[in-house]
Amino acid sequence: MGNFLEIITHDNGQKQATEPCLEPCSIERGMRLLGGKWKGSILWHLKEHPVRFNDLARQIGGASKKMLSQRLQEMEEEGLVKREVVSDRPIAVTYEITEFGKSALGFLEELKNWVEKHQL
Amino acid sequence: MGNFLEIITHDNGQKQATEPCLEPCSIERGMRLLGGKWKGSILWHLKEHPVRFNDLARQIGGASKKMLSQRLQEMEEEGLVKREVVSDRPIAVTYEITEFGKSALGFLEELKNWVEKHQL
DNA sequence: TTAACTGGTTACCAAAAGTATACTGGTTGA
DNA sequence: TCAACCAGTATACTTTTGGTAACCAGTTAA
Numbered sequence: 001m002g003n004f005l006e007i008i009t010h011d012n013g014q015k016q017a018t019e020p021c022l023e024p025c026s027i028e029r030g031m032r033l034l035g036g037k038w039k040g041s042i043l044w045h046l047k048e049h050p051v052r053f054n055d056l057a058r059q060i061g062g063a064s065k066k067m068l069s070q071r072l073q074e075m076e077e078e079g080l081v082k083r084e085v086v087s088d089r090p091i092a093v094t095y096e097i098t099e100f101g102k103s104a105l106g107f108l109e110e111l112k113n114w115v116e117k118h119q120l
Numbered sequence: 121m122g123n124f125l126e127i128i129t130h131d132n133g134q135k136q137a138t139e140p141c142l143e144p145c146s147i148e149r150g151m152r153l154l155g156g157k158w159k160g161s162i163l164w165h166l167k168e169h170p171v172r173f174n175d176l177a178r179q180i181g182g183a184s185k186k187m188l189s190q191r192l193q194e195m196e197e198e199g200l201v202k203r204e205v206v207s208d209r210p211i212a213v214t215y216e217i218t219e220f221g222k223s224a225l226g227f228l229e230e231l232k233n234w235v236e237k238h239q240l
Numbered sequence: 241t242t243a244a245c246t247g248g249t250t251a252c253c254a255a256a257a258g259t260a261t262a263c264t265g266g267t268t269g270a
Numbered sequence: 271t272c273a274a275c276c277a278g279t280a281t282a283c284t285t286t287t288g289g290t291a292a293c294c295a296g297t298t299a300a
Contacts, residue, residue, distance in 0.1 A: 007175055013244050013299065017178035027160040027228055030235040035155030037258080040147040053277055055127055058137035064259060069278060090267050091276050100238070107234055108147055110227045115150040118220070133269070133274050157288085173247055184289060189248060210297050211246050 033078060038063045038071050040108055043080060043097060047105055050084070050094035080104070153198060158183045158191050160228055163200060163217060167225055170204070170214035200224070 009015050034040055041060055045051060053072075057065050072095055075081040080101040086092040097105075129135050154160055158180060165171060165179055173192075177185050192215055195201040200221040206212040217225075 007178060015174075015178065015245080017175070017181070025161060025164075026232045026235040026240075027164055028158065029240055030231040031155050031157075031160050033235075033240060034231075035151050037151075038148065040151050041145060044145075044147055054135075054275080055137070057277095058127060058135065061137070065278070066260090066280095067258070070257095091278095093277060103238070104234060107227065107230045110230055111150040111154075112146045114224060114227055115146040115153075118223070120146075120149055120153060131270095135275080174245080177247095185248070186250095186290090187288070190288095205247095208296095209246095211248090211295095213247060 033080075034104060034108070036071065036074070038067060039075060039080075040111070042068070042071055042075065043101055043104060044108060044112075046081065046095060046097040046101070050096040052092065052094050056095065075101075153200075154224060154228070156191065156194070158187060159195060159200075160231070162188070162191055162195065162215075163221055163224060164228060164232075166201065166215055166217040166221070170216040172212060172214050176215065195221075 007015055007017055034043075038060065041063075042056070045056060045059055051059075053068070057063070057068055060068065063071075072081060072083065076083050079098055082096045082098050084094050084096060086094055127135055127137055154163075161180055161183075162176070165176060171179075173188070177183070177188055180188065183191075192201060192203065196203050199218055202216045202218050204214050204216060206214055
């Protein structure tokens with residue numbers, strides 16, 4: 001019976017974790033990067049080719065434009081996505097997935113498969 | 121130049137997505153199941169063996185008891201986790217990962233690796 | 241007796257997240 | 271000229287989330 005739980009008991013009976021996950025561990029941090037509402041979906045929609053803002057909004061019907069532009073800004077700062085002004089006059093902007101963003105696709109695909117396999 | 125974006129243009133100029141992701145697609149649904157704050161961490165801490173409530177609370181230092189009990193309830197309803205009353209009198213409860221919960225671990229591990237590989 | 245433990249619940253509050261609608265300022269096409 | 275487009279922003283509102291702290295009813299050990 002080892003000390004599986006990593007909990008020690010002091011002389012006064014007080015208990016303490018030896019390795020408390022004090023602040024967000026890897027999984028938590030990852031979820032906060034990719035787990036935000038719509039972020040996965042956005043990345044997924046960009047995986048083939050750059051997409052323009054309003055086209056993205058049309059494709060992700062459930063999300064408002066405000067949401068989308070917020071998320072896209074965050075994702076640009078996080079390096080997941082790249083914003084590119086293609087032309088002004090008739091202003092045109094595209095959002096493109098970065099190499100870093102692409103590195104997350106495998107994992108998103110696993111999530112997708114998992115969900116579909118279990119019919120969720 | 122194919123119709124990559126799945127957007128069609130009506131005669132009056134109005135545009136429409138042919139396959140709008142109207143409501144949460146697989147990735148979105150998956151994220152809502154596993155992406156909740158602390159849910160990944162909880163699952164991860166249960167992966168080796170059942171853990172008692174307060175021990176879990178000590179290990180996941182950043183989360184309050186309230187959060188934990190809320191999340192654990194949700195996760196029980198979702199079938200990710202199983203609650204078991206081990207004894208009353210000195211009431212003892214353990215939370216155990218289910219088979220379904222285990223099926224998500226691979227994907228969490230990939231997330232973990234991804235995060236650590238990129239030093240996030 | 242006191243203090244720590246068990247597994248929670250409840251009330252209260254603050255902050256964050258999300259929704260809905262309208263609007264900008266210009267362009268394009270019928 | 272009218273309507274739809276572009277890429278958002280502004281404003282106001284509601285909902286959800288999360289955190290703190292106290293409390294319950296019992297048990298155990300110093």
